[in-house]
């Protein structure tokens with residue numbers, strides 16, 4: 001098992017290329033199953049979650065070729081014969097649950113494992129199941145599996161998501177495009193990953209109205225064609241590196257290969273910290289302020305502040321004078337990073353779904369433990385401004401969602417190296 005050893009504090013200077021998005025690629029991969037011919041997805045990152053989903057899809061008999069160096073993934077659903085997603089794989093990555101919508105939508109039958117627990121608390125899938133039932137599917141739970149059956153054409157009807165859910169929107173769209181006479185989804189998620197999926201499905205021949213809005217109307221078509229599609233740039237990786245580039249007063253970084261249209265309100269919120277940013281269509285230049293402004297945030301659905309940047313923001317606020325408040329309205333207990341950043345000297349206090357941060361606190365290197373993807377990257381950000389050596393353990397969590405993290409950071413001056421945890 002690997003760990004990172006980070007020597008700090010170091011300013012970051014130079015250029016970082018942004019990779020393709022994990023959370024946008026996964027639904028596109030599930031959508032490829034719906035096609036009658038192969039689909040090619042470009043700009044796919046080399047991440048553990050992509051490898052896991054490749055294997056989930058292969059279990060069905062789908063032919064998957066991943067040209068990692070070029071980030072090109074080809075998915076050929078011609079020989080699908082096994083309509084199942086097993087627990088051994090689904091437990092490794094929740095988004096494998098998208099196989100339910102894809103297999104049910106294409107074949108009218110599916111056996112998919114329930115996702116199981118998550119590092120920071122309950123993440124139910126009740127809306128996925130209720131939505132499919134409302135659409136006209138027969139959904140049963142047996143021994144930890146969802147058994148789904150659907151007639152050739154389901155009536156569809158209307159279903160409202162409360163709360164809005166990225167995953168449920170994706171599963172319901174996948175199930176409806178080939179099998180729902182007319183399905184109206186209200187309070188649908190508007191995250192860029194969902195919008196991209198709908199746009200690509202329309203390119204495959206789907207009939208979806210209201211793409212980009214919270215009201216989607218989907219009418220079944222009799223087939224979809226495989227296509228060549230481009231995956232989006234990773235907006236959460238972009239936000240993570242913007243925050244990293246603001247935490248040391250001498251940092252100055254350019255991010256390239258960005259989809260700045262996908263960042264919602266984040267850039268405006270980010271500017272309130274006093275950080276200077278200049279943006280154009282595909283690049284962002286960041287110049288750290290001599291001193292950060294304490295800036296409260298409250299997470300929300302898109303285009304609001306993403307919960308996947310909450311831990312990184314709270315960590316940045318340890319370097320801002322004054323008291324900052326970080327509220328997570330999406331996941332009320334997504335604070336597993338707090339005890340770890342506190343080990344580095346941070347002053348954080350969690351009450352209900354709020355993290356109160358007192359700054360500015362000088363951080364000092366120590367050993368810290370990764371718990372989940374975004375919490376662990378906040379430990380890397382903290383380690384780069386902490387005095388001395390920080391060991392970030394169990395970095396397999398990071399490999400799930402950040403491509404070539406240590407190479408990218410080393411290129412802009414960070415002192416970070418991967419080594420075996422035994423060292």
Ligand code: EPZ
Pocket residue numbers: 023026094095122123124125126127128129163164165166167168189193307308330331373374401
């Ligand atoms: C997606 O998860 C992302 N995952 C998450 O990113 C992200 O944190 C989340 O959206 C919110 O933006 C992927 O894209 C693979 P939701 P998802 O369904 O789809 C509640 C990362 O770090 N809810 O939008 O699972 C739920 O509990 C990951 O890359 C129900 O109550 O999130 C939460 O409070 C972590 N019932 C809220 O909705 C349901 O059936 C939003 O969850 C479904 C969700």
